[in-house]
Amino acid sequence: MKHTIKRRDFLKMAGLGGIVYASGLAGWARAGTPAEDFYFVQMSDAHWGFEGPPNPDARGTLPKAVAAVNSLEPPPDFIVFTGDLTHTTDDPAERRKRLREFKGIIGGLRVKDVHFMPGEHDASLDKGAAFQEFFGDTHYTFDHKGVHFIVLDNVSDPAGKIGDAQLAWLSSDLAKTGADVPIVVFTHRPLFDLYPQWDWATRDGAAAVALLMPHPNVTVFYGHIHQENHHLTGHIAHHAARSLIYPLPAPGSQPKRLPVPWDAAHPYRGLGFRETGVEQAGRDFELQEFPVQRGAS
Template identity: 60%
Template sequence: MPKVNRRDFMRLMGLGTIGGAVFMSSGASAMPGKKETGDFYFLQLTDTHWGFSDPKVNPDFKGTLLKAVRQVNALKLQPDFIMFTGDLTHTTEDAAERKRRLLEFREVIKHLKVKRLMFIPGEHDASLDNGAVFKEVFGPTHYSFEHRGVHFLALDNVSDPSGSLGEAQLNWLGGELKKLDADARIVVFTHRPLFDLYPQWEWATPDGAKALELLAPFNNVTVFYGHIHQINAHVTGRIQHFSSKGLMYPLPAPGSQPKRAPVPWNPAIPYRGMGFRQVQTDLKDGEYVITETPLHRG
């Protein structure tokens, strides 16, 4: 029987404006005295931008997040947990308003049936105060946890206004990885991409290469991020990177226009760019190949 690796167990499927649903198998069912393992799935939601208000970009700016909550609650099989990968709120220089938006966002998502919710900030939430208000409302901006045999790492590459992880966090990451063997199943969450997707639009992490160097020795690493409001699949060495569509508005393809700006709302195709996403594994010529198909629906 072939050795199980990331390609064997991963399937992602985006639902409506939700972003990505990640299906995983971490091995056999739990045995007495051992950590719980087995199949599960989680949802990634990203870039909700609560507080955004431009009807030319999204006339339903007050309702999109509520629709996502209803869609998640309508799932017959509820996910084990939901990870929000940043830009929960839209930027404001007013610290009191920033806190108000974060608290309002928290109230909206309390209606989710899934009660295990986790968060990392985006630059809209945290770059103007080094994450101070975000930490007050949601807690640490980087952390790790285990779930059914998979090691999850949540990183903060936004609280530093430069978008860097910083030496302290890189040292923490190195310490976390020292606890794991080379075949450990590792999932990393970030807001910005760890690789240089398009630095001209700040679609990069200045010291992301150092994090990838720490992750490079491991055989089963997948990174999920937000920030770019669109689907992108990328590989660095053995590490696969997947972005998810945002909940408030799409952004143009990297470098496709002079300036980064939200794609205007098209009433003929409402919610385009916030539609469905499916990535699944297929066995071809003895290898599992991940394919991705975006589907746009109103």
């Protein structure tokens, strides 16, 4: 499924809750800079090591997703995993085993420019120590074709905070980023209070949003909630990704945050990955959602 929408129409309709596939990526050709279109893939919440009835194919969906992404033509410029690469465990040796197995599986991706960030399942029990052994820093920046990408860590702190030190780092980075530079933020938990009762929030997320607000072109992509969700804080668009293991219910739609039961008739419903196209030459943009089986064998 594919939607293309102009930014002015997105801003009108977002408040109606009618946009299913939308992104704030628009109008990103900088003055004096040649416009370059590109797209990237977001994958999230693989929970490698999970076993249980919500997904009897728990060891199959990640390889299927890798095969599906490998089938994309042309291939994406890069891929980003927005956390919960593995499922939580109290055993440090088992945590490293799962991270090692995950890294081996995604090593089969055709695109080798892959960026990682932890989820609370990967990092909250050891403040990200094991994750860093396999994937490096938990927060960092990179630039691609005129877009500034920021990876924030709101999971290594078991209290679910970004923390003063990282907020100071973010402030320093943004101070060096021109107002005409489009910014994409990747994070695991939502930066706004989506549903704090289910841990769907960041305790100091408002401080990060406040730092981002002076920049006119900011989009946030996150995971954690295992479903699509689209939200605006001022002009900043926030988009949640589906998971690669099991879907979760809509925020507050039931008493407990329990996975949506497996549907044998539609076994991969609610699972998938997304690609985001950055069309810098015009004011159109595009976000597409794909099921994990697309292109899989």
